[in-house]
Amino acid sequence: MSKIERPRYGIDAPPIPAVLGAAGLAAIAGSVWWPGGRVPLAVAGAVLVAGAGIYLHTTLRGKLRAWNGILDRAGLAGDERLLDLGCGRGAVLIAAAQRLPRGRAVGVDLWTADQSGNRPETTLANAAAAGVADRVEVHTADLTALPFPDASFDVVTSAMAIHNIPSPEGRRRALDEAVRVLRPGGRLLIADPSMFVRRYADHLGRGSLRGLGAGYWYSGPWISVSLLDA
Structure with a gap:
């Protein structure tokens, strides 16, 4: 075998x-x-x-453990429609799909080289390897202009993606787009460098902030990651 x-x-x-x-x-x-x-x-x-x-x-390990904890605490019912912004090779997308046996996990990315081997075929292959290919789909899309109707997702996630948008205006547009596609009462979960996440919360005027600890440091505490839960 x-x-x-x-x-x-x-x-x-x-x-x-x-x-x-x-x-x-x-x-x-x-x-x-x-x-x-x-x-x-x-x-x-x-x-x-x-x-x-x-x-x-x-x-390789810390961010995966952090997101398993984040998704476990999100209390998903299993039938939600979830959107992952900047899904890359699918670490968060697939972890979410594993918790959505009756739902759908949708990923969007521009597939730039900020992650090794970043392309949609790799993400779909990872979904197949994890046994969740039937509930995962990916799209090529700009985070500042999402190709989805208003109020079409129950949950929107993003891991270390929005800060890559070069301008503050672009980052704010991405946040506004994430809110636009959320259904009333939906959940927004964004992990990014702490200095950016504080600005996201200020822009949205809502949400709680939580540091994700040493397991989510990029080289040291000077690049720590926080979660915006809104």
């Missing part, structure tokens, strides 16, 4: 941990040859290498 493949969600912005790790190793190596700056270089190198390790842990 052939082995069943497990979903593979890739690495977020893979050049970043590569650069952190390489710079850290270079600093540690350089400290051997520069006695006058040995300790500062060695310490800086250790911090950079540790940051690369923390980053990889977050992208």
